[in-house]
Amino acid sequence: MFSSSWVVAGKADPVSPPRIHVHPDSPAAGAHWMRQLVSFDKLKLTNNQLDDNGHIILNSMHRYQPRLHVVYLPAEGARPASASASASATSPSTVPYRTFVFPETGFTAVTAYQNHRITQLKIASNPFAKGFRDCDPDDCPPEQSQQRAVARRREAAAPEPCPALAQPYAAEPSACGPLYAHAHTVRYQPHAGPNTTYSAYYAHR
Amino acid sequence: MFSSSWVVAGKADPVSPPRIHVHPDSPAAGAHWMRQLVSFDKLKLTNNQLDDNGHIILNSMHRYQPRLHVVYLPAEGARPASASASASATSPSTVPYRTFVFPETGFTAVTAYQNHRITQLKIASNPFAKGFRDCDPDDCPPEQSQQRAVARRREAAAPEPCPALAQPYAAEPSACGPLYAHAHTVRYQPHAGPNTTYSAYYAHR
DNA sequence: GATTTCTCACCTAGGTGGGAACAT
């Protein structure tokens, strides 16, 4: 058996090139942001340190805490001709902003799920993975022939469903032991300096 | 034979509900618009008079002249809290703007092409119609077995290509006689009052 | 008889996990 806890494994890996995802609606007035839910579903993650698509660069098997920055931008006539990005780059201390952290959005980056319940959760709730379902939840004949899933699938382990994961995306991960969630719609900022980043050990169950 | 000219066929049909397509980048500074080509490829057309998707409503077999309006929007601090759209609706004469017309963008709306050369032009140049091509222009074996096109296709008429249409989307339509082009990326405004709109007669060749 | 609508096979574009191959 393994101990189910995190352990420090030495100094952290070098930090990735820090990148910011600017919401596509930016800049916009406060009324715009309050009008509806603000979604970051255009944000993309990568583990390619040389990425040039503007994606957020992560290290696999490391833990991240998304942070949200709300930046006040003066009216167009009141600021210099240069774009706001360069203005904040040259004098960041003069740009007023507030930062918000939602601890429930913290996640561990992975290249492969470490817990097959997460796999089942994604298959059940993501329309693009419909091909891996045993049964379409929307129209599933009670005892009839199941919708044929991908032919070459040959999963050995039993499903052993976790009650806490019955509602997709709504469960508290710790309810089923250490889980490694794949996050699609998060904003990235390393939450601490290089010497305090969680390092590469993780717990099996 | 038919006469190859337009004739007046009585009073015009009632005008469609007038709609404006606002470019998705709006509002933006002049420097933004000058940075690259300004594309209206998100604009969609419909002949459904009851459309509620915000598409531009056209009458089939009628002629249209797109118009481009450049509207000056004062800096955010200098204008009232209400959005610019409502401001121009309540007092249009106070909104400074300029209108540009490019006669070469005029077109006739249709539900089906009236000239099969246009069909061939679209098939040759639109990636979504690749299934109807006899041969992929990018990799076509010189004399080998042609790429199989859609099976149930049974076009009777010979291709009889028009030299002026050799370069997709670049030809002057009148070079091959009266053509009825399908326009995807245009801005709509009826170019005259209801009594001077072209009506439903058109010329065969 | 001419025009419009509808369904279809055929595409593009891209988001899924599976699993083999590869790297460390």
Next chain:
DNA sequence: ATGTTCCCACCTAGGTGAGAAATC
């Protein structure tokens, strides 16, 4: 032994013209 990369079949979503059916 473990973690990563790559290709694949399988999906969603939606843009094509062909041709039958419907409409007028």
